[in-house]
Amino acid sequence: MSRPTLFALQVLVAVVCIVLWQVLSTVPVFGKILLPPFFFSNPLDVFSQIVKWFASGVIWKHLAITLTESILAFVIGSLGGVLIGFWFARQPLVAAVFDPYVKMVNALPRVVLAPIFALWLGLGIWSKVALGVTLVFFIVFFNVYQGVKEVSRTVLDNGRMLGMSERQLMRHVYWPSALSWMFSSLHTSVGFAVVGAVVGEYLGSAAGLGYLIQQAEGVFDVAGVFAGMFVLSAFVILIDYGVTLVERRLLVWRPTVDGRG
Amino acid sequence: MSTPTAVALEDAKVAFRLGDGRVYTAVEKAHLTVAQGEFVAIVGPTGCGKSTLLNVAAGLLKPAAGSVRIFDQPLAGLNRDAGYLFQADALFPWKTALDNVAIGLEVQGTPRTEALARAQQWLTSVGLGAFAGRYPHMLSGGQRKRVALAQVLIRDPKILLMDEPFGPLDAQTRQVMGNLLLDLWSADRKAVLFVTHDLEEAIALADRVVIMSAGPSSRIIGDWRVGLARPRDIFEVRLDKEFHELHREIWSVLKDEVMKGYAQSTQAAEAV
Numbered sequence: 001m002s003r004p005t006l007f008a009l010q011v012l013v014a015v016v017c018i019v020l021w022q023v024l025s026t027v028p029v030f031g032k033i034l035l036p037p038f039f040f041s042n043p044l045d046v047f048s049q050i051v052k053w054f055a056s057g058v059i060w061k062h063l064a065i066t067l068t069e070s071i072l073a074f075v076i077g078s079l080g081g082v083l084i085g086f087w088f089a090r091q092p093l094v095a096a097v098f099d100p101y102v103k104m105v106n107a108l109p110r111v112v113l114a115p116i117f118a119l120w121l122g123l124g125i126w127s128k129v130a131l132g133v134t135l136v137f138f139i140v141f142f143n144v145y146q147g148v149k150e151v152s153r154t155v156l157d158n159g160r161m162l163g164m165s166e167r168q169l170m171r172h173v174y175w176p177s178a179l180s181w182m183f184s185s186l187h188t189s190v191g192f193a194v195v196g197a198v199v200g201e202y203l204g205s206a207a208g209l210g211y212l213i214q215q216a217e218g219v220f221d222v223a224g225v226f227a228g229m230f231v232l233s234a235f236v237i238l239i240d241y242g243v244t245l246v247e248r249r250l251l252v253w254r255p256t257v258d259g260r261g
Numbered sequence: 262m263s264t265p266t267a268v269a270l271e272d273a274k275v276a277f278r279l280g281d282g283r284v285y286t287a288v289e290k291a292h293l294t295v296a297q298g299e300f301v302a303i304v305g306p307t308g309c310g311k312s313t314l315l316n317v318a319a320g321l322l323k324p325a326a327g328s329v330r331i332f333d334q335p336l337a338g339l340n341r342d343a344g345y346l347f348q349a350d351a352l353f354p355w356k357t358a359l360d361n362v363a364i365g366l367e368v369q370g371t372p373r374t375e376a377l378a379r380a381q382q383w384l385t386s387v388g389l390g391a392f393a394g395r396y397p398h399m400l401s402g403g404q405r406k407r408v409a410l411a412q413v414l415i416r417d418p419k420i421l422l423m424d425e426p427f428g429p430l431d432a433q434t435r436q437v438m439g440n441l442l443l444d445l446w447s448a449d450r451k452a453v454l455f456v457t458h459d460l461e462e463a464i465a466l467a468d469r470v471v472i473m474s475a476g477p478s479s480r481i482i483g484d485w486r487v488g489l490a491r492p493r494d495i496f497e498v499r500l501d502k503e504f505h506e507l508h509r510e511i512w513s514v515l516k517d518e519v520m521k522g523y524a525q526s527t528q529a530a531e532a533v
Contacts, residue, residue, distance in 0.1 A: 154349045157345070161339065164368050172364060176353070253357075254354070
């Protein structure tokens with residue numbers, strides 16, 4: 001299928017959904033409105049809410065906060081994941097000792113940590129960053145750990161036979177292998193950084209997209225909730241696109257599915 | 262012998278501890294020497310421990326008994342005089358062909374610009390001058406082998422260890438690669454230990470062909486000198502009468518071992 005056709009079909013889906021939503025929430029069917037405005041609002045209200053946010057400029061502050069939190073969570077979580085992942089993979093004893101605890105912490109639903117972080121770190125951005133870090137860290141950690149462990153035996157032997165020292169093996173073999181695994185999970189970890197930030201804001205904060213949604217919900221402003229959700233999805237799609245660009249740049253050496261790099 | 266010995270395995274025995282605690286003896290009392298400038302091929306049935314023996318010479322594996330001497334010095338740790346060409350793909354997938362070749366010099370501390378310049382020369386001499394910027398996955402199997410060959414040779418090792426290097430390639434590419442190898446080798450005649458399961462390839466390339474018995478506990482059971490004139494062309498040497506006689510002679514010994522090895526591997530499969 002050609003790109004324009006595909007794009008047209010994709011737009012069509014959105015248009016159909018929005019029109020259905022608009023019609024069902026405003027025009028009575030058999031004397032009854034199927035989507036009561038109190039619970040479902042309607043696309044026009046949601047749209048005007050979004051326009052209002054952007055026109056007045058309130059939204060930028062919230063977007064900036066959420067973006068800052070996400071980036072901090074991603075950077076700190078990735079750094080920690082890479083370092084600990086490397087360390088565990090190179091020191092099997094350490095990995096074995098900590099294994100049950102890593103599993104235990106990873107099994108914990110992170111939402112329950114939010115109140116604790118709020119207590120420890122206050123209602124500012126750092127409690128949200130902490131929540132995001134706990135999500136990002138484990139994804140990166142497991143991937144790096146796997147990446148270092150699964151370095152091809154032959155490539156490793158080749159490095160040794162080419163005269164590499166332990167440090168050079170680190171730099172030329174283990175490190176690129178671990179990074180490639182980390183980057184393969186980039187989309188997931190960036191997504192989780194945003195989730196951490198927004199959930200943290202939702203549970204207690206004074207700014208951010210999560211806060212905006214929570215505020216609207218608190219006064220039964222359904223249009224505000226939907227507007228917040230749409231802005232959030234657009235925000236995530238933009239970030240994801242950025243990740244794709246970075247990925248293409250960094251993973252040129254990797255074969256793509258269709259066999260062309 | 263007047264020429265110095267590059268590799269000497271004396272009564273080398275290699276054993277592995279299996280998962281269930283038993284000890285598997287792969288190679289028993291192997292005695293093998295490679296003189297300087299000599300091209301020795303090891304041929305044997307599948308699973309006879311040819312590659313194991315090569316790994317011992319490389320220092321990647323420690324013999325359970327016996328000794329390994331490299332230029333009359335006992336080998337401790339990795340064999341720093343040797344270059345190793347692996348059977349499987351061993352290129353660094355995250356480096357371009359050029360960087361893959363240059364890395365051998367870079368780890369020795371050669372400045373990067375110089376390393377890259379010499380790597381480019383080596384790529385040209387293996388016929389891949391125009392492919393310097395490609396990553397391994399963009400190259401064909403034969404091209405990857407050429408890069409691997411350049412990667413090993415750029416370090417100018419005194420000994421070349423090759424573990425069925427052309428095994429994964431198709432028949433024509435193997436012959437082309439064989440000729441390329443002979444060309445490059447004839448320039449400075451390194452000591453070569455070449456493992457293969459292909460007797461024809463062994464006779465066509467080597468000065469000496471060594472036959473191993475079927476495993477486990479395989480031994481070296483034959484050692485033939487190949488008198489064919491050099492320089493050789495792999496395509497033509499196979500038509501030579503001497504080649505045929507030698508082939509028949511060695512095959513009469515090798516055949517039994519191949520059958521034995523085959524029988525054992527099928528039995529082992531049935532036992533599982």
